[in-house]
Amino acid sequence: MASVLVFTEFANGQLKKSALELLSAARKSGLKVQALALGSGAKGLADALGKEGVDEALLGDDAAFDKYNPELFTEAVTNVLNSKKPAVVLASSSTLGRDLFPRVAARLNTGVTSDCTELEISGSGDVKARRPMYAGKCTAEVAFENSPIKIVLTRPNQLVVTPASAAKTATVEEIKAPVKDLKTIIKEVVKGASNKLDLSEANVIVSGGRGMKEPANFKMLEDLAEVLGATVGASRAVVDAGWVPHSMQVGQTGKTVAPTLYIACGISGAIQHLAGMSGSKVVVAINKDANAPIFQKASYGIVGDVTEVVPLLTQEFKKLLQH
Ligand SMILES: Cc1cc2nc3c(=O)[nH]c(=O)nc-3n(C[C@H](O)[C@H](O)[C@H](O)COP(=O)(O)OP(=O)(O)OC[C@H]3O[C@@H](n4cnc5c(N)ncnc54)[C@H](O)[C@@H]3O)c2cc1C
Structure with missing residues (x-):
């Protein structure tokens, strides 16, 4: 069965609201829902993902993922997509999403669209998305051609969060950080002084x-x-x-x-x-x-x-x- 894979961002052991929005959109398609979460504490998300109607949780509970390293994440996510071959990938058009997924799409030679505000996924895995263009003066309707995997990034706070009609017990698969001779090492991430929501x-x-x-x-x-x-x-x-x-x-x-x-x-x-x-x-x-x-x-x-x-x-x- 075709699937929709959601790249779920989380913080302090909780799924971010943007992840709940994407999971709601994925469920609506009626396709199998997979969730990929990377970073320390990812294992603890299995129950919450099940409650969100996720069939398969791909959890990379590894400290190597705690500091966003584009090279490491690109390798890890590309490997997962190559093995799972979902029809559609959904992710947030966050700073991380917009940096990571164009790299992944280039590796997979597939299409990616960012900054979407509306999204429809058909039961056969086709996608229609809408995104504002030219500083919001017009809206483009985006469809994919020759894209084995369609990658869609949506703006946070745009899609509706709906409760799952039934909780599931998600099967859990462990995702390991790829062992790779990385050219980039992230030594430190300095957070902004504010502890308010981004x-x-x-x-x-x-x-x-x-x-x-x-x-x-x-x-x-x-x-x-x-x-x-x-x-x-x-x-x-x-x-x-x-x-x-x-x-x-x-x-x-x-x-x-x-x-x-x-x-x-x-x-x-x-x-x-x-x-x-x-x-x-x-x-x-x-x-x-x-x-x-x-x-x-x-x-x-x-x-x-x-x-x-x-x-x-x-x-x-x-x-x-x-x-
Ligand atoms: C390529 C490009 C990209 C840009 N990107 C951005 C962007 O991302 N974000 C952005 O914001 N701008 C961007 N700009 C700049 C944008 O064009 C404006 O210059 C900018 O938004 C103006 O900021 P402002 O409204 O604070 O200042 P101003 O235009 O100077 O407006 C100040 C307002 O405050 C009001 N005011 C003054 N005193 C008071 C008072 N005491 N009480 C109440 N009201 C008062 C005035 O009536 C006025 O309406 C971009 C410009 C370009 C060319």
């Missing part, structure tokens, strides 16, 4: 632009984010000005986000910024210029000075959410 996975984002006036005013956004359990993002203008690191940039040359709530503070709404956040479900814009383009994308708009409005919002949300 922007691309955040459900609520409070983002600031040049209208915040000065870097110190980002503290107001952090306070609001703290109350809402949100992650702070930024426009390119303030990243270029050195106020905040590039890891916080939303937009065409930053991160693509699709939270339930996006609060844009002092951001004009340039097309390159919209390209990264137009998938947000509800957009709140705060800007002192009533004609700022961001208001055309906003579900709710507040015309006012961010330095006055943001602390008021923080105060009110605190009252509401603490009761």
Whole structure:
């Protein structure tokens, strides 16, 4: 039987939300579902994967996979795909996914599409995917030709998570880290100072632009984010000005986000910024210029000075959410 193999990312022993989205899409196809997880603690995922309707769990519980090494991962994933020959591979269009899967596709001489926002897998393993192009000005429908394995990367927070109708007991196969004379050694991975959820996975984002006036005013956004359990993002203008690191940039040359709530503070709404956040479900814009383009994308708009409005919002949300 044809299968869909999901590359499942996890952290602290839990499947990431993006993995649950992909597993939901895989189940919907009616095909056999395989899940591949690499890294220490992968073995502990077997039950959770079974509950998600996975038939076969391919678990590489090996510390060699803890620091992402493109060479090692490419070898390991290519080996698995060569042996399992799934019709479709699903993975998140995360930083890791976008680095790894083009390499794997090149090795397998097969097709890969990234950044998809919609996906349909037929019972025969054919795939139709949609992805925004030209900074969101149009949407492309992608089909595969001459691709023995179709690799589809989807943006986090875009597909619907549905519960599995029945839990399964997934058969478990151990995946070993390939013994290979690696040309690259990852000595250290330095994580960003923030322990908040990464922007691309955040459900609520409070983002600031040049209208915040000065870097110190980002503290107001952090306070609001703290109350809402949100992650702070930024426009390119303030990243270029050195106020905040590039890891916080939303937009065409930053991160693509699709939270339930996006609060844009002092951001004009340039097309390159919209390209990264137009998938947000509800957009709140705060800007002192009533004609700022961001208001055309906003579900709710507040015309006012961010330095006055943001602390008021923080105060009110605190009252509401603490009761
Ligand atoms: C190739 C390319 C790629 C790019 N990629 C990105 C990208 O990934 N992400 C991105 O964001 N941009 C990107 N840009 C830049 C983009 O074109 C804009 O320059 C940028 O988004 C503007 O940032 P901003 O809205 O913070 O600043 P501005 O455009 O300067 O807007 C500031 C806004 O704040 C408002 N404001 C000012 N003071 C206050 C106040 N006190 N209270 C309330 N509102 C106030 C103003 O009315 C204005 O609307 C890219 C550009 C190019 C050419």
